[in-house]
Every structure is written in C-alpha cells, then in structure tokens.
Amino acid sequence: MSFKTNHPTPLALLRGIAAGSVGRVGRSAYIFPMTKPAIRNVVLVGPSGSGKTTLAEAMLVAAGMIPNAGSVEAGTTVSDQDPSERDQHRSVYLSAMSLTFMGTRINILDTPGYADFIGELRAGLRGGDAALFVVSAADGVDAATALLWQECASVGMPRAVVVSQLDRENTDFDETVAVCQRMFGAEALPMYLPLMDDNERVSGLIGLLSTRISEYRESQRAVRDPDSEHLSLIGPARDRLIEGIITESEDETLMDTFLEGGELDTDMLIADLEQAVARGHFHPVLPIIAAANPVGISEILELITGGFPTPAEHAAPAVSRPDGSPVAPLECDPDGPLCAQVIKTTSDPYVGRLSLVRILSGTLRPDVTLHVSGHSQAGRGQEDHDVDERAGALGRPIGAKIEPLSSGAAGDIVTIARLAHAETGDTLSDKADPLLVEPWLIPEPQLPIALHAATRNDEDKLSTALSRVVAEDPTLRLDRNIDTHQVVLWCIGQSHADVVLDRMKARHGVSVEPKPLRIALRQTFSRAGKGRGRLVKQSGGHGQFAVCDVNVEPLPPGTGFEFVDKVVGGAVPRQFIPSVEKGVRNQMAEGLGDGVPVVDLRVTLFDGKAHSVDSSDMAFVMAGGLALRDAAENAGLVRLEPIDSVSITVADEYVGAVMSDLSARRGRLTGTESAEGGRTLVQADVPAAELTRYPIDLRSIAHGTGTFTRRLTGHEPAPARIAEKLLQDQD
Numbered sequence: 095m096s097f098k099t100n101h102p103t104p105l106a107l108l109r110g111i112a113a114g115s116v117g118r119v120g121r122s123a124y125i126f127p128m129t130k131p132a133i134r135n136v137v138l139v140g141p142s143g144s145g146k147t148t149l150a151e152a153m154l155v156a157a158g159m160i161p162n163a164g165s166v167e168a169g170t171t172v173s174d175q176d177p178s179e180r181d182q183h184r185s186v187y188l189s190a191m192s193l194t195f196m197g198t199r200i201n202i203l204d205t206p207g208y209a210d211f212i213g214e215l216r217a218g219l220r221g222g223d224a225a226l227f228v229v230s231a232a233d234g235v236d237a238a239t240a241l242l243w244q245e246c247a248s249v250g251m252p253r254a255v256v257v258s259q260l261d262r263e264n265t266d267f268d269e270t271v272a273v274c275q276r277m278f279g280a281e282a283l284p285m286y287l288p289l290m291d292d293n294e295r296v297s298g299l300i301g302l303l304s305t306r307i308s309e310y311r312e313s314q315r316a317v318r319d320p321d322s323e324h325l326s327l328i329g330p331a332r333d334r335l336i337e338g339i340i341t342e343s344e345d346e347t348l349m350d351t352f353l354e355g356g357e358l359d360t361d362m363l364i365a366d367l368e369q370a371v372a373r374g375h376f377h378p379v380l381p382i383i384a385a386a387n388p389v390g391i392s393e394i395l396e397l398i399t400g401g402f403p404t405p406a407e408h409a410a411p412a413v414s415r416p417d418g419s420p421v422a423p424l425e426c427d428p429d430g431p432l433c434a435q436v437i438k439t440t441s442d443p444y445v446g447r448l449s450l451v452r453i454l455s456g457t458l459r460p461d462v463t464l465h466v467s468g469h470s471q472a473g474r475g476q477e478d479h480d481v482d483e484r485a486g487a488l489g490r491p492i493g494a495k496i497e498p499l500s501s502g503a504a505g506d507i508v509t510i511a512r513l514a515h516a517e518t519g520d521t522l523s524d525k526a527d528p529l530l531v532e533p534w535l536i537p538e539p540q541l542p543i544a545l546h547a548a549t550r551n552d553e554d555k556l557s558t559a560l561s562r563v564v565a566e567d568p569t570l571r572l573d574r575n576i577d578t579h580q581v582v583l584w585c586i587g588q589s590h591a592d593v594v595l596d597r598m599k600a601r602h603g604v605s606v607e608p609k610p611l612r613i614a615l616r617q618t619f620s621r622a623g624k625g626r627g628r629l630v631k632q633s634g635g636h637g638q639f640a641v642c643d644v645n646v647e648p649l650p651p652g653t654g655f656e657f658v659d660k661v662v663g664g665a666v667p668r669q670f671i672p673s674v675e676k677g678v679r680n681q682m683a684e685g686l687g688d689g690v691p692v693v694d695l696r697v698t699l700f701d702g703k704a705h706s707v708d709s710s711d712m713a714f715v716m717a718g719g720l721a722l723r724d725a726a727e728n729a730g731l732v733r734l735e736p737i738d739s740v741s742i743t744v745a746d747e748y749v750g751a752v753m754s755d756l757s758a759r760r761g762r763l764t765g766t767e768s769a770e771g772g773r774t775l776v777q778a779d780v781p782a783a784e785l786t787r788y789p790i791d792l793r794s795i796a797h798g799t800g801t802f803t804r805r806l807t808g809h810e811p812a813p814a815r816i817a818e819k820l821l822q823d824q825d
C-alpha cells in the first residue's frame with residue numbers, strides 16, 4: 095500500500111491554540127454526520143509494555159469518550175478486555191476504539207507488541223493510515239523494537255514516534271531520541287520537548303514550531319509564551335526540525351529560504367509537515383505521560399487530526415474479481431462500489447461472531463446481503479469461499495461498548511455482527527458486484543502443537559472450536575496428520591499457543607491437552623532382496639491360491655515406487671499382475687509390522703503360480719503383500735526421518751550462536767548471505783525432529799531478532815538410536 099500527497103489535508107495543528115484551553119474535549123460538539131465523515135485511522139505500534147493501551151485510554155479520556163481512566167465504571171475501560179490479556183498482562187489481540195476530536199473521527203487500532211502476535215500487527219497495519227510508534231523511555235529501543243519498525247516500513251506506513259513513561263525514574267528524553275535516531279534513522283526529530291518543573295518532573299511540553307509552552311495541571315492544559323530560559327532550548331532544536339521537514343517534503347522554495355536565512359511561514363511549514371509525514375520519510379517525535387495527570391495527549395490528538403494522512407490519501411490494496419479477473423483500482427469514495435476487508439474476527443458463545451472491517455470504498459449498511467470472498471494463501475489449510483450472507487448490526491467500538499451505527503462510509507472502520515462465514519482477511523462487497531481484496535502477508539506458523547481432547551465431551555466439541563479459532567486468527571494452521579493420527583495446531587510461538595488454548599477453554603468451553611509431537615518416519619530397504627508370497631488355503635469348495643516371486647531394490651531418496659512386470663510363460667496370469675502390484679502398494683502404506691510406511695522401492699515380479707479354480711484377485715493382493723514382507727526379512731530395513739530446509743534471518747551479532755546451535759541439532763549448513771538492516775540469512779538442512787521447539791529456542795538464542803521459515807525437502811536415514819526413540823514416541 096502506498097500514500098498519495100496530492101490531496102493535502104487542512105491543518106489545525108498548532109494554529110492559534112488559546113491560552114487556557116482544556117485537554118478534555120466534550121464529545122457532543124465535534125461529531126460529523128456520517129455522509130461525509132472526517133476520519134483518521136491510526137494504528138498503535140510498539141514493543142510489549144511500552145504503554146500503547148494506556149495511551150489509547152488516555153486519548154479516549156481526553157476526548158471525553160470515557161470517564162477518567164482511574165474511575166471504576168463497568169464497561170468503560172479499553173484495556174484487558176480478553177481473559178487471555180488479563181492472564182498475560184499484555185495485549186495479545188488487535189483491538190479497536192473510536193473517538194471524536196476537533197470534529198474528526200479517530201479510529202485507533204491497538205496492536206500487540208510481542209513477536210508471537212505479529213499477525214495481529216499486520217492486520218492493524220492494513221486497517222490504519224498512519225502509525226503512532228510508542229517507545230518507552232524507561233526500556234529504550236532494542237532489536238525486537240527495530241523489527242516492529244521494519245514491519246511498518248515494509249508497508250510504507252507513515253509514523254510518528256511517541257516517547258512514553260517519562261514519569262518513571264532514570265528516564266531521559268534526549269537520550270531516547272538519540273537511540274531512536276540510531277535505530278530508525280535521522281528523520282526521527284522532536285516536534286516537542288518536555289517541560290521540567292522544579293522537581294525535575296515533566297509538567298508540560300515546549301512546542302518547537304509554535305514556540306509556545308503547554309503546561310498541564312490536573313488534566314488541564316494552559317498554553318503561554320516561553321520564558322527566556324526556554325529560548326536557548328527551542329532555537330537549535332527548532333532549526334533541526336525545520337530542516338528535517340523541508341528536506342523530506344522536497345519543497346524547494348522553503349529550502350531556498352531556509353538556506354538563505356530567511357523567515358519561514360509557520361503555516362507553510364505545517365503544510366509541509368503533513369506531506370513529509372504522509373510520504374513516510376519524516377517521523378515527528380512527541381514526549382508524553384499517559385498517567386493520572388497526562389501530558390502531551392492533546393498534542394498527539396492535534397497531530398493526528400492535522401498532520402496525519404486521511405483515508406483518501408492512502409492508496410487501496412490491489413483488488414480483483416473472485417475469479418481473478420481485473421477491476422479498476424478502488425478510490426476512497428462513499429459513492430463508489432462497496433468493498434470492505436475484515437481485519438479482525440472474534441466469536442463469543444453468547445454474542446456470536448463480530449467482524450471488524452475497514453471500508454475501502456462505498457457505503458456499508460446493516461441488514462443487507464453482502465458477498466463474502468475469502469481465498470486462502472498457499473498452504474494455509476483453509477478452504478476458499480464465495481458466499482452471500484446477510485449482515486447484522488453495524489457498530490463503532492468506544493471503550494468496551496459498541497455504539498450502534500446506521501451506516502459506515504469509505505475510509506471508516508466499523509464492526510458488523512452475525513457474518514457467519516466471514517473470516518479475518520476476507521472481502522465484503524455488493525452481491526451484484528463481488529470483489530476480492532489482496533490479503534496482507536500472513537506470517538507462517540512454525541511451532542507445532544499436538545492436541546488431545548481432555549474428555550469425551552471436549553472431543554465432541556473440539557472440531558468446532560478449532561474451526562472457530564482458525565477463522566479468527568489466520569496465523570494459525572490446522573493439520574490432521576494421517577501418518578501420526580494427531581491433530582496439530584501450528585502457532586507462531588509458545589505465547590501464541592497458550593493464548594489460543596486458553597481462549598478455546600474460556601470462549602468455546604473446550605479443554606485440550608498438548609501432547610508430544612510425533613515425527614512421521616519412513617523406511618526403505620537397506621539393500622536388494624528377494625521375496626516369495628505364498629497363499630494356499632483350502633476350506634472345502636473354492637479355496638485361495640496365489641504364489642508370486644519378487645525382486646526388491648531400494649531407489650534414491652524421493653524417487654517413489656516402481657513396479658516392473660517380468661513374468662514369462664504365463665506363470666502369473668495377466669489379469670492378476672495388477673493385483674500383485676496393489677498388494678505391494680498396500681503393504682508399503684501399512685508398513686511392515688511397525689506402522690511406518692515404506693518408500694523408494696523398485697519391485698520386480700518375475701515368477702509365480704496360479705490355480706485355475708482357487709486363484710483370485712484378492713488372493714494375489716494378499717500374496718503381493720506377503721512377498722514384500724518376506725523380502726524385507728532377507729534384505730533389512732533402514733528408517734528415514736524427514737529433513738527440512740531452513741532459512742533463518744538473524745542479526746549479524748548472533749550468526750555464530752545460530753550456526754553452533756544448528757550443528758548441535760544435526761543440521762547441515764548450506765549457505766549464508768547478507769540481508770538488509772545488519773542481518774544475515776543462514777540456510778541449512780535440519781532433521782524435522784530437531785525443530786519441534788525451534789521458534790522458542792531461536793528467540794532465546796537471537797534475543798528476539800531471529801525469524802525463520804522451513805519446508806520439507808525429503809527423508810534421509812536416521813541414526814539407529816534416534817530412529818528407535820522416534821518410533822517409541824509414536825506408541
């Protein structure tokens with residue numbers, strides 16, 4: 095998704111803020127009619143514990159949408175709504191909330207900051223038009239935070255940086271900004287400086303463009319001129335800010351004036367600020383305290399309404415017909431064709447399914463029939479679907495409550511009830527004009543969790559519960575392994591798995607017990623051998639008679655099965671030769687007494703015997719299987735384990751540790767190459783049995799900087815001791 099700058103947004107930012115203005119704005123004065131809404135869609139991004147949810151709550155309080163965050167009024171808080179989040183003490187799901195400020199509707203998407211929930215972050219980035227990237231002054235910026243920044247950069251998301259938790263001990267705004275510039279780039283420049291009181295606590299902000307002071311007392315903001323002692327702080331920082339704005343906005347007129355030392359018009363600077371932010375090249379930095387006496391919340395809201403791009407400036411993702419045929423690019427037009435995308439799905443046994451959708455084009459209304467299109471990304475294990483179904487009520491999330499809506503226009507984010515088939519990532523459109531929006535990139539889950547229902551009652555409900563959680567969370571993948579007979583849920587990491595299992599119990603009433611993952615072994619012949627299959631049974635009347643002689647040879651890995659007919663003289667009648675092949679194939683699939691399938695063989699039928707009365711297809715099917723078993727006793731077998739090709743991207747400083755760990759896992763290094771951002775791509779072939787917990791281990795080894803993908807490349811002989819242990823684990 096890209097951003098256009100040919101539709102400049104009027105800026106209210108920093109213009110004529112009257113002294114004594116209040117940080118809390120009443121809701122009734124600023125609500126726009128739904129026909130032509132002024133909308134900003136903002137996604138909160140940052141590491142876990144940086145204060146994103148606290149910031150969201152402070153913004154709702156400042157806008158008068160909910161009571162003070164410290165009050166205890168049921169249903170008004172925006173944090174810890176899900177039991178999983180209360181247990182984890184952090185956000186683990188994408189959540190949405192809405193407020194109105196300065197006549198503009200602001201939809202806030204709060205994303206989790208922990209790596210296991212990267213899918214929720216990417217969904218939030220699809221729904222937003224700009225991001226507030228929240229960094230804790232107490233915790234600083236680590237490599238995991240830098241990865242979140244790269245996620246935003248990869249989709250061209252405009253960003254402002256919010257430095258939070260400045261009320262904690264041993265925090266330094268200037269030092270945090272310096273770290274941000276090292277990690278994010280020199281384009282991250284302060285737009286405000288913290289104002290310190292006599293006790294060295296942040297009591298307000300110093301505006302660098304407005305050159306005004308905002309002081310906060312008991313949630314009230316008073317704006318005044320700076321004292322002489324502030325001018326020495328404002329001058330150099332303001333010059334750096336102005337230079338950054340006009341450099342990134344590429345306004346040659348302002349640049350010439352600046353270089354010549356001329357006076358710059360503040361309104362022109364502000365207009366250029368919006369363009370620089372929208373281009374994704376300039377990142378204003380704002381200090382805040384989102385505590386009992388919040389500081390900087392009004393300034394953030396002013397930046398959002400005046401300095402962030404509108405939905406009309408955000409190019410829509412690629413769209414086509416469900417059959418793949420092209421359509422014209424979408425425009426953010428309430429009168430255009432209806433097209434919306436589901437960015438979050440939740441289900442509740444009492445409320446039912448609730449879909450959070452971003453309206454890309456047209457106007458959405460309740461109780462109309464919509465077309466739901468969903469095409470799974472490759473290998474996700476989910477079916478495509480194209481169905482028509484009737485939408486339920488529309489709403490807007492405010493705190494923990496849903497405010498009913500009569501309609502939702504292009505650019506808005508709303509909730510829809512009772513869409514039984516819609517899943518996260520699906521497209522909603524007019525049933526007479528069905529469309530399909532390109533999905534965002536879904537991370538591939540790499541942690542397999544084998545599930546077993548705790549009770550018989552849970553077993554009856556397990557399938558339904560799993561289908562619901564997979565519909566809600568596209569980062570999950572569900573496999574029913576036909577070789578190991580296990581139900582395997584693939585997750586991003588252990589925290590992701592814990593949250594999903596907790597949610598299955600809390601919301602769907604299903605308790606499951608994780609079990610050790612079984613590895614699907616194979617086996618083949620260690621050398622060539624001969625075998626005879628002889629079936630002779632007489633029971634009065636017609637009996638069963640079949641004899642077949644075979645040569646069996648092992649083939650190179652991955653070759654498969656070959657059957658060769660070299661019977662001469664009609665020793666085995668022609669009509670029974672396919673039956674011998676069928677018997678061999680059946681025996682290979684069933685294994686040779688231990689349930690492990692046999693692969694990569696050439697079986698040559700060269701002789702046999704038949705009876706004119708007692709021979710039959712079934713008799714030769716059984717004789718073919720017996721011949722393979724007899725050959726195995728003569729030739730011997732070797733167990734094969736699956737081998738995965740692994741690609742690991744990791745920060746350069748952890749490459750040695752990763753390679754050493756791969757060697758300990760019986761891995762075979764196949765190559766390394768440099769990647770962007772001081773990272774290295776490491777490639778290796780590793781036994782799948784050594785990777786069952788690798789997402790957890792890699793996070794520890796690489797301190798949260800490592801990601802990896804894997805794919806099955808084949809099977810190789812396993813050491814006898816390991817093969818025996820893997821076989822025992824399957825019992």
